[in-house]
Amino acid sequence: MPLENISCNKTAGGWHKQYTHRSEVLNCDMRFAIFLPPQTAAGQKVPVLYWLSGLTCTDENFMQKAGAQRIAAELGVAIVAPDTSPRGEGVEDDPAGSYDFGLGAGFYVNATEAPWNRHYNMYDYIVNELPALVEAHFPVSDQRAISGHSMGGHGALMIAMRNPERFSSVSAFSPIANPMNCPWGQKAFTGYLGSNTETWKQYDSSELIRKAEKKLPMLVDQGTHDNFYIEGQLRTETLAAAAKANNYPVEIRMQDGYDHSYYFMATFIEDHLRFHVEHFNK
Numbered sequence: 001m002p003l004e005n006i007s008c009n010k011t012a013g014g015w016h017k018q019y020t021h022r023s024e025v026l027n028c029d030m031r032f033a034i035f036l037p038p039q040t041a042a043g044q045k046v047p048v049l050y051w052l053s054g055l056t057c058t059d060e061n062f063m064q065k066a067g068a069q070r071i072a073a074e075l076g077v078a079i080v081a082p083d084t085s086p087r088g089e090g091v092e093d094d095p096a097g098s099y100d101f102g103l104g105a106g107f108y109v110n111a112t113e114a115p116w117n118r119h120y121n122m123y124d125y126i127v128n129e130l131p132a133l134v135e136a137h138f139p140v141s142d143q144r145a146i147s148g149h150s151m152g153g154h155g156a157l158m159i160a161m162r163n164p165e166r167f168s169s170v171s172a173f174s175p176i177a178n179p180m181n182c183p184w185g186q187k188a189f190t191g192y193l194g195s196n197t198e199t200w201k202q203y204d205s206s207e208l209i210r211k212a213e214k215k216l217p218m219l220v221d222q223g224t225h226d227n228f229y230i231e232g233q234l235r236t237e238t239l240a241a242a243a244k245a246n247n248y249p250v251e252i253r254m255q256d257g258y259d260h261s262y263y264f265m266a267t268f269i270e271d272h273l274r275f276h277v278e279h280f281n282k
């Protein structure tokens with residue numbers, strides 16, 4: 001499948017690049033960003049961290065704000081940041097124009113409800129189509145880790161737990177940890193999946209962690225002054241209790257005074273990268 005390069009910037013000794021391509025599963029053109037560390041210049045194949053962003057984001061938020069490139073360059077890790085929904089002409093958006101449904105809010109599910117099921121198949125895109133594309137076109141190994149923020153933290157945890165053979169570790173910042181039981185998740189799941197809540201469970205990390213058999217190394221950072229956490233959108237405690245019930249060894253770090261922003265993530269992204277590197281090659 002052809003890729004079109006649309007930007008290239010040298011940074012931290014490596015390269016930040018953006019590409020567009022036709023997505024078969026999303027039925028539209030998509031853009032993603034990749035950071036290639038300096039080790040790839042000498043032909044070395046490096047492991048990849050897939051980063052899933054949150055509501056309203058594109059491939060750019062993480063790459064421009066998290067400050068991950070310097071440490072990824074030191075560690076020899078590529079980072080891939082996809083968009084957060086299908087986009088473009090003919091792709092439906094929420095008629096009400098809200099920020100938490102439709103464009104920029106794909107919730108990493110495969111929609112079953114019309115009209116969303118024409119394009120909103122972000123689960124298949126992240127699990128299958130994007131890694132196949134990345135591994136065919138870039139000097140990367142088949143070692144993968146996954147991380148994300150908020151809606152993307154939900155996506156990372158859920159996708160890793162459903163595909164433990166594809167990832168060596170998973171981490172998240174401020175994940176929507178129990179989407180079935182929060183306003184953001186209920187709105188998205190009703191719209192994309194319909195009203196039968198049984199079908200929602202396959203996309204809910206607190207449900208999945210309670211039943212998981214293969215247990216991946218998992219790290220979660222949550223700020224105590226995060227307005228969305230305080231309002232009940234994230235439900236970190238539900239994830240913690242479900243993990244405990246299944247002896248799932250997740251490390252959940254409550255970070256005093258931090259909020260939901262990229263200032264928080266920029267503070268701890270180094271820990272996450274080092275955590276993932278520890279688990280590659282095991």
Ligand SMILES: N[C@@H](CCC(=O)N[C@@H](CSC=O)C(=O)NCC(=O)O)C(=O)O
Binds near residue numbers: 055056099150151261
């Ligand atoms: N009302 C806000 C909500 C959008 C927002 O806060 N988005 C977060 C992710 S929230 C959960 O998925 C985000 O990452 N924003 C981008 C950024 O660069 O900070 C709004 O519409 O702005």
